[in-house]
Amino acid sequence: MTERSHESHENVPSRQRRRFAGISSRAYEHPADRSALVALRKLSGFDTVFKTLSGLLPERSLRLLFLSDSVRVSDAQFTHLNDMLRDACYILDLEKVPPMYVSQDPQPNAMCIGLDEPIIVVTTGLVELLDEEEMRAVIGHEVGHALSGHAVYRTILLFLTNIALKVAWIPLGNVAIMAIVTALREWFRKSELSADRAGLLVGQDLQASMRGLMKIAGGNHLHEMNVDAFLAQADEYEKGGDLRDSVLKILNLLPRSHPFTTVRAAELKKWSETRDYQRIMDGHYPRRDEDKDTSVTDSFRESAAHYADTVRTSKDPLMKLVGDIAGGAGDLGGKLRDKFTGQGGGGAAGKGGATNGSAGSARPQEPGNPDEEERGTAGS
Numbered sequence: 001m002t003e004r005s006h007e008s009h010e011n012v013p014s015r016q017r018r019r020f021a022g023i024s025s026r027a028y029e030h031p032a033d034r035s036a037l038v039a040l041r042k043l044s045g046f047d048t049v050f051k052t053l054s055g056l057l058p059e060r061s062l063r064l065l066f067l068s069d070s071v072r073v074s075d076a077q078f079t080h081l082n083d084m085l086r087d088a089c090y091i092l093d094l095e096k097v098p099p100m101y102v103s104q105d106p107q108p109n110a111m112c113i114g115l116d117e118p119i120i121v122v123t124t125g126l127v128e129l130l131d132e133e134e135m136r137a138v139i140g141h142e143v144g145h146a147l148s149g150h151a152v153y154r155t156i157l158l159f160l161t162n163i164a165l166k167v168a169w170i171p172l173g174n175v176a177i178m179a180i181v182t183a184l185r186e187w188f189r190k191s192e193l194s195a196d197r198a199g200l201l202v203g204q205d206l207q208a209s210m211r212g213l214m215k216i217a218g219g220n221h222l223h224e225m226n227v228d229a230f231l232a233q234a235d236e237y238e239k240g241g242d243l244r245d246s247v248l249k250i251l252n253l254l255p256r257s258h259p260f261t262t263v264r265a266a267e268l269k270k271w272s273e274t275r276d277y278q279r280i281m282d283g284h285y286p287r288r289d290e291d292k293d294t295s296v297t298d299s300f301r302e303s304a305a306h307y308a309d310t311v312r313t314s315k316d317p318l319m320k321l322v323g324d325i326a327g328g329a330g331d332l333g334g335k336l337r338d339k340f341t342g343q344g345g346g347g348a349a350g351k352g353g354a355t356n357g358s359a360g361s362a363r364p365q366e367p368g369n370p371d372e373e374e375r376g377t378a379g380s
Contacts, residue, residue, distance in 0.1 A: 017204045019091050020285060025148040027285040028197035033190040037148060062113065066121060070101040078102055081127070084136050085120070088143040088202045093288075098146050100139075102127060108216055110138055112145035120146070129220050133208035137199040144198020150191050188257040196268045201280065206272050210265055217261040227265075234266035 020027070026034055066072075073082045081100065089097045098118045105123035108130075112120050120142045130138060145151060200209050210227045218225055237260070240246050253260070259267070271277055279285065 017087075017091060017202075018281060018283075019093070020201065020280065020283075021093050022287045022289065023093055023280075024286040024288045024291050025144070025194075025198075026291065027280050028144065028201060029148060029194040030190045030197075033148075033187065033194045037153065063119065066101040066103065066119065070103040070121070073100040073102060078127075080132070081122070081135070081139070084132075084139045085143070088136070088140045091202050092140070092143055092147055092198065094143055094147050098143075110142055112142045112151050114151050118146040118151040129215050130212055131208075133203060133205050134212035134215065137203035137205070137209045137212050139199075140202025141195040141199035143202065144195040145191070147198065148191070148194060150195070154188070154191070182254060185254065185257055189253075189259045192258050193264065193267050196264055197271055197277075200268060200272060200277075204281075206269065209268055213261050213265045213268075230262060231266055231269060234262035237262060238266075 025037070029037065071077050073085060075082060081102070085100050086097055088094075098112070098120055100120040100122065103121055103123050106125045107123060108126040110120070110122045110126055112118050120139070122138070122142075126138065127135070196209070200206060203209060207227065210230070211222060214225050214227065214230050215222065217230075237249070240249060258264075
């Protein structure tokens with residue numbers, strides 16, 4: 001890696017952007033992503049062991065491949081990308097600037113890989129597709145992956161998955177492996193939402209982030225596209241018709257490592273409107289030197305609360321059904337409790353029970369409609 005030079009940022013970027021000194025990646029990580037990362041970081045020496053074993057992985061081969069068959073971004077090559085990279089690292093206060101390569105590939109794509117030292121790769125298809133502000137958000141996205149340590153933990157989990165494949169002969173082994181892969185891909189998808197947020201913190205231009213996602217979905221025909229209409233697609237997708245559509249959406253999503261593009265755009269816009277985002281922009285955010293004190297239990301609790309909120313507020317027919325069943329189960333549990341504790345009507349006098357010797361007639365209050373509750377925003 002090349003050391004960052006703070007002195008070179010007086011005139012970069014072209015417009016003034018806020019810098020987040022000492023920011024922890026926890027500030028922008030999606031709750032489900034954050035809980036997994038916090039737990040892994042608490043396992044002292046866990047990633048160090050796998051870094052030591054990096055020789056077993058194709059990391060060296062990949063580095064040599066990109067060095068020999070791609071163009072390395074520098075002060076002499078792709079200088080505008082080099083300025084964006086250094087600026088993204090400066091804004092997120094990444095200690096070292098990771099090497100970045102441009103690879104000849106018409107497919108728009110970018111990635112952050114590597115155990116020992118992360119490297120960033122962008123394709124020519126992406127460079128040619130996006131304008132400067134859109135590209136800045138993408139580079140910020142990849143720097144966010146580096147700051148979160150996604151490259152390390154993704155590789156670790158893939159390594160563990162490969163080990164699991166070797167014991168597939170164990171009875172029900174395939175079922176267990178599919179559960180691991182499914183959980184791994186779910187975390188991948190949430191880590192992409194985290195990195196999208198990092199890209200917004202770097203670019204500090206929501207419309208540019210929206211345009212970039214829209215171009216990735218529909219190509220370089222921006223004059224033919226509209227951000228509001230694109231976001232309306234995400235809303236239509238979430239509502240999803242009937243239960244058959246809900247099942248098809250799940251089947252379509254399971255093999256993917258990234259969320260669907262319209263969903264990413266909607267999630268990013270939703271996060272940009274939260275108090276959490278505004279607090280970061282105002283300079284109030286978790287600091288890196290506090291990471292060691294982060295509670296694993298609290299992180300998992302936040303993740304569970306996020307999923308519960310997602311089920312409660314979702315417009316998807318299947319999620320609404322799950323919410324209704326959960327609400328009905330809660331009501332049933334309440335009725336059973338009241339019956340066995342004598343608090344319900346028709347039994348011994350309890351709360352709201354018999355008066356002047358007559359049998360009580362009060363019934364447990366029915367819970368409110370989950371759809372009528374205020375829509376939550378935390379971590380969405």
